[in-house]
Amino acid sequence: MAQEIQQAVAKAEKVVKGAGTGYGADAIQVLEGLEAVRKRPGMYIGSTDARGLHHLMWEVADNSVDEAMAGHCDTITVTIHKDGWITNVDNGRGIPVGEHAKMRKSALEVVMTVLHAGGKFGGSGYQVAGGLHGVGVSVVNALSERLIVEVRRDGGIYQQEYKRGKPVAKVKRIGDIDPSDPYQHGTKTKWLADREIFGDADYLFETVAQRFRETCYLTKGLRIRLIDERSDREVSFYFEGGIVSFVRHLNRNRVVLYPRPFYVQRQVNAYNVEVSLQYNDSYGESVHSFANNINTVDGGTHVSGFRSALTRILNEYARKTGILKEKDANLSGEDVREGLTAIISVKLPDAQFEGQTKGKLGNADMAGAVQTSVAEALAAFLEENPSAGKRIIDKCLTAARAREAARNARELVQRKGALDSLTLPGKLADCSERDPAKSELYIVEGDSAGGSAKQGRDRRFQAILPLRGKILNVEKARLDKMLQNNEIRTLVTAMGTGIGETFDIGKLRYHRVIIMTDADQDGGHIRTLLLTFFFRHLEQIIRDGNLYIAQPPLYRVQIGKEKHWVYDDAAKDALLQKSAAAGGKEPELQRYKGLGEMNPDQLWETTMDPQARTILQVTLEDAVSADQTFDMLMGNAVPPRYRFIQTHAKEVVNLDV
Numbered sequence: 001m002a003q004e005i006q007q008a009v010a011k012a013e014k015v016v017k018g019a020g021t022g023y024g025a026d027a028i029q030v031l032e033g034l035e036a037v038r039k040r041p042g043m044y045i046g047s048t049d050a051r052g053l054h055h056l057m058w059e060v061a062d063n064s065v066d067e068a069m070a071g072h073c074d075t076i077t078v079t080i081h082k083d084g085w086i087t088n089v090d091n092g093r094g095i096p097v098g099e100h101a102k103m104r105k106s107a108l109e110v111v112m113t114v115l116h117a118g119g120k121f122g123g124s125g126y127q128v129a130g131g132l133h134g135v136g137v138s139v140v141n142a143l144s145e146r147l148i149v150e151v152r153r154d155g156g157i158y159q160q161e162y163k164r165g166k167p168v169a170k171v172k173r174i175g176d177i178d179p180s181d182p183y184q185h186g187t188k189t190k191w192l193a194d195r196e197i198f199g200d201a202d203y204l205f206e207t208v209a210q211r212f213r214e215t216c217y218l219t220k221g222l223r224i225r226l227i228d229e230r231s232d233r234e235v236s237f238y239f240e241g242g243i244v245s246f247v248r249h250l251n252r253n254r255v256v257l258y259p260r261p262f263y264v265q266r267q268v269n270a271y272n273v274e275v276s277l278q279y280n281d282s283y284g285e286s287v288h289s290f291a292n293n294i295n296t297v298d299g300g301t302h303v304s305g306f307r308s309a310l311t312r313i314l315n316e317y318a319r320k321t322g323i324l325k326e327k328d329a330n331l332s333g334e335d336v337r338e339g340l341t342a343i344i345s346v347k348l349p350d351a352q353f354e355g356q357t358k359g360k361l362g363n364a365d366m367a368g369a370v371q372t373s374v375a376e377a378l379a380a381f382l383e384e385n386p387s388a389g390k391r392i393i394d395k396c397l398t399a400a401r402a403r404e405a406a407r408n409a410r411e412l413v414q415r416k417g418a419l420d421s422l423t424l425p426g427k428l429a430d431c432s433e434r435d436p437a438k439s440e441l442y443i444v445e446g447d448s449a450g451g452s453a454k455q456g457r458d459r460r461f462q463a464i465l466p467l468r469g470k471i472l473n474v475e476k477a478r479l480d481k482m483l484q485n486n487e488i489r490t491l492v493t494a495m496g497t498g499i500g501e502t503f504d505i506g507k508l509r510y511h512r513v514i515i516m517t518d519a520d521q522d523g524g525h526i527r528t529l530l531l532t533f534f535f536r537h538l539e540q541i542i543r544d545g546n547l548y549i550a551q552p553p554l555y556r557v558q559i560g561k562e563k564h565w566v567y568d569d570a571a572k573d574a575l576l577q578k579s580a581a582a583g584g585k586e587p588e589l590q591r592y593k594g595l596g597e598m599n600p601d602q603l604w605e606t607t608m609d610p611q612a613r614t615i616l617q618v619t620l621e622d623a624v625s626a627d628q629t630f631d632m633l634m635g636n637a638v639p640p641r642y643r644f645i646q647t648h649a650k651e652v653v654n655l656d657v
């Protein structure tokens, strides 16, 4: 933040010098800056839906987190008020309020009203381009109907208010702080996001809590309190152990191979490197990486450095201890990542974020910094914890053998052509369209529903694949086991992508893969199994936005001659109430439990017709929470499962075909 202020002041100074007309010209420039934000908010915060609304929260909180990382702040309190206002309070040094000689206004006003350098444009949306965080709090100000900032420092309380980014008055000292008041310094920002920009998008407690939990794991010793006055909920996050606590948390429902996670923290020149890891007895990998507290979902140089250190050190250790014999091949990268839970967190100046979604760290020197740090510390850890070392290597060896078995199994089925798209499964009713971009695959539970779907579909672009019974619980099975399962093989063959090492998203035969299951418990379970399978083994299909969930209606309500399809209980109650209020005929209510209860025409009309249906796109906005959610889902009953669907599915209405 200090850096940001300097940048902002320097930029504004240039404007003044360049224009040569002093303060007036500068003021105009400032207004133009924030007008640009209001004109094209998407360029600064990605979007103007709920995600963008939350971005405002992250932007303000991140400034406070920076103050905490600099060692000046240990508590942040965020309140979601009933009337749409948000308050963010920190106990940092307080934004400087003194007048800047050349700007002729308070530094506080500069911070709040000058669009900071550092936000990069283009691409798919908001990205952090450098410095320690986002686009600057002036963007939040520009996109708020009203914003009030209050600074405590030097014994005084200073305040300024803005409307849509424009100051209502100068910064004022509005009072003295009682010397006995424990709150002597800090910054309080209170804002009301502009409804003209964000419509009726709303804050989600779970989303905010999840993000703040993550922030606290990544910033040892920081406490964040989140208060939601709408529902009277309150949570407080504080993790003494930082990323070690994070690893323990991710492993909390798993059986770990040894009690204490490995941890290293090193400063390599300007780079700060922190890594923690712990193995568990599952087959999955949950490695999450961060750069300047930003989740790098596509990895990058820090992850490459980590991986090569891990593979090299474990191989060296396995040979040295004689667990791996001379004749044995080296453990592969995949072998050493089975059952691995790890957090890689780096902090650096001028972070370069690359790739289409800017989820990949690009700074080349970081690979070496992480590699050296992890290699040295991990070698020492294994020396000091030989029983942990032995368990880890045994686990890797088992993984290596299983992978060999899987390779053999796959080669066998591939030779038979079972995963080859040239020999499509007999159960698949394919569409006539050959362009994947225009084709849809409905995965349907059960033969009878499959029959209705086949008759009801538009065969030009809709293919139907009925699946029988429950697919295997893939969370608990390796790829080789799964490929023995007929339903899985059929599904992979129909999609055409292959799986595992041979996966190729370019071969996906349908750009919409739609899961259509009954609206009952069994249907929910099958949907969860399928989602888990996609998440663990075909994640790219979700990432690319190709996976959807069909929404069959729950009820048919007939009021006189009018027919209504109703998709949830709230809508049903509303409709019945409306009908009762209007008097007239008693409504007839029919509940649909299964897809099979609808005839083909009804299925088309309610669930499959692109002009009328609603389908939910499955997204993975946050790999960390998705990872946890899947663990939770597989061990739990229905309510948490439902939450997953709600949180990670976004509505897509009336797609054009």
Ligand code: 0RA
Binding pocket: 001, 002, 003, 005, 063, 064, 067, 090, 092, 093, 094, 095, 096, 186, 187
């Ligand atoms: C620059 C300098 C100083 C504090 C801050 C920025 C600061 C910014 C924010 C934003 C939210 N909370 C914040 N807290 C502090 C301190 C300069 C000094 O007192 O020496």
